[in-house]
Amino acid sequence: MLNFEFDEHDEFTDEERLRELVDSFEAEDRAGYLDSDALDDIASWYYEQGRFEDALRVVNRVLGSHPFSSDAWMRKGVLLNTLDRHAEALDAYDRALALNPVDVETLLNRGITLDTLDRPNDALESYRQALELDPVNDEALFNNGVTLERLNRLAEAIGVFERCAELNGDHPEVWYELGYCYDRTGEHALAVDAYDRHLDSDPYSHDAWYNRGIVLNKMGRFDEAIASYDMAIVIADDFASAFYNRGNAMANLGRLDEAIENYLQVIEIEGADSATCYNIALAYEEQKQYREAIRYFEQALESDETYSEAWYGLGCCFDALERFDEALVFFNRAVVLNPGIADFWYAKADCAYTLGRMGEALAAYRTTVHLSPENRDAWVDYAETLFEARRPEDALEAYRRATSIEPGHAGTYFQQAKALFALGHREESVRSLKTAFMLDPSKREEFARAYPEMYGDARIRRLLDMDT
Numbered sequence: 001m002l003n004f005e006f007d008e009h010d011e012f013t014d015e016e017r018l019r020e021l022v023d024s025f026e027a028e029d030r031a032g033y034l035d036s037d038a039l040d041d042i043a044s045w046y047y048e049q050g051r052f053e054d055a056l057r058v059v060n061r062v063l064g065s066h067p068f069s070s071d072a073w074m075r076k077g078v079l080l081n082t083l084d085r086h087a088e089a090l091d092a093y094d095r096a097l098a099l100n101p102v103d104v105e106t107l108l109n110r111g112i113t114l115d116t117l118d119r120p121n122d123a124l125e126s127y128r129q130a131l132e133l134d135p136v137n138d139e140a141l142f143n144n145g146v147t148l149e150r151l152n153r154l155a156e157a158i159g160v161f162e163r164c165a166e167l168n169g170d171h172p173e174v175w176y177e178l179g180y181c182y183d184r185t186g187e188h189a190l191a192v193d194a195y196d197r198h199l200d201s202d203p204y205s206h207d208a209w210y211n212r213g214i215v216l217n218k219m220g221r222f223d224e225a226i227a228s229y230d231m232a233i234v235i236a237d238d239f240a241s242a243f244y245n246r247g248n249a250m251a252n253l254g255r256l257d258e259a260i261e262n263y264l265q266v267i268e269i270e271g272a273d274s275a276t277c278y279n280i281a282l283a284y285e286e287q288k289q290y291r292e293a294i295r296y297f298e299q300a301l302e303s304d305e306t307y308s309e310a311w312y313g314l315g316c317c318f319d320a321l322e323r324f325d326e327a328l329v330f331f332n333r334a335v336v337l338n339p340g341i342a343d344f345w346y347a348k349a350d351c352a353y354t355l356g357r358m359g360e361a362l363a364a365y366r367t368t369v370h371l372s373p374e375n376r377d378a379w380v381d382y383a384e385t386l387f388e389a390r391r392p393e394d395a396l397e398a399y400r401r402a403t404s405i406e407p408g409h410a411g412t413y414f415q416q417a418k419a420l421f422a423l424g425h426r427e428e429s430v431r432s433l434k435t436a437f438m439l440d441p442s443k444r445e446e447f448a449r450a451y452p453e454m455y456g457d458a459r460i461r462r463l464l465d466m467d468t
Helices: 015-026 036-049 051-066 072-082 084-100 103-114 120-133 140-150 153-165 174-184 189-203 206-216 222-235 242-250 256-271 274-284 290-303 309-321 324-337 343-355 358-371 376-388 392-405 408-420 428-440 442-450 458-463
Strands: none
Touching: 015 036, 015 256, 015 309, 036 051, 051 309, 072 084, 072 103, 084 103, 084 458, 103 120, 120 140, 140 174, 153 274, 153 324, 174 206, 189 206, 189 458, 206 222, 206 242, 222 242, 242 274, 256 274, 256 442, 290 309, 309 324, 309 343, 324 343, 343 358, 343 376, 343 458, 358 376, 376 392, 376 408, 392 408, 408 428, 408 442, 428 442
8 A cells, every 4th residue: 555655855855845835734824835745744743653643634635736636536545444444445436546546555455445445356456457567566466365254265265375476585474474374275385484584583572473373273283283382472461362372272281270271361351251251261171170171161151141051061070070960050051052962962861870860861863863963972871771761672773873884882882782682683692792792702711791681692602612
């Protein structure tokens, strides 16, 4: 975008003369004569001082004398855009282009304003026109890439940013945007390289260090991610998101006390929020410090009572404390809030089973296997509960589903044998037991203790070669 920096001429570096020009303009007789070059200098000075309204007043005075100056209309557009008067800025750019339709700088600035006005396709057209006139304009390429990125056209954005980087490898932002796009497209190694290139030129970019840490965390390179977050925090010591994700990386490494310290730092900076309290609770739960975990799950729910994972976490803690009635209440709350999560239903099913509420347990197991049909453990637990509910045919079907999911699991065949035996399918029961023994010989030692009725059947013992 156009800036109002002074040209490198001796007369423009004369601060005393420039101050006199400004004083003259600000004097009471503002109608006094100042030529267009002087007014340009004054406008540039105001712009550099951040006095954009004053700069606009000067440019309007230039246009009063030179209404056909495309450069003045372009400058007016820049100022209006800076003042967030984007629709007026667009009109000024259009006036400039009516006078000079091949001005690349105006087309570029017009594209930026159109993007700000949420007209990305019009912005792309403006960049296209600029690039037709100047195909190696790195700023036009960069802003074109930014608009494509906003439209989620990431592959196209990457191509444009890569072309921009080829033309100007020292562009201050192109490597940062490439890092972001590579991350979004799953090209994590390229993302890290791009952020490294950005940091070569801007080593104090806390956002780049932070984003680099995010990518490294996704790659499972947790120690490097922590080092990257450390840099972000050194640069910006109140960077709450860096502390939060540093905590996540610590948790991934099993360094739970350090993870908690980082999460508490987030709370100190920003106050308690549901996600941070939830993560603290998870860390305490993993350490079996259930009462501390409960405290932070409850704090998470104070911030967001619809946080289904926190209700589930409370249920798990109370279940671990063998306070099953309370646990079931919390699991019920979780499944009501988020009925599509198989783990919630599974936990509810196990808890209801422990409480002897077989009907409720069966319904919850049935929902679990519907939501997670490849969960062998859930099918086995469902089968066991069906068998205890004196539904051996349904139990057998559930066991068969479990064996189809994991044919090499000895325990499923071992448990399935009792359903076959109860249904009078003795030969099939024996085959199921033989498969279990073949897969895990230790099951042979469990047989008498686990299934005394079957063991007491002399024919079954003989078929299993247990009397020799």
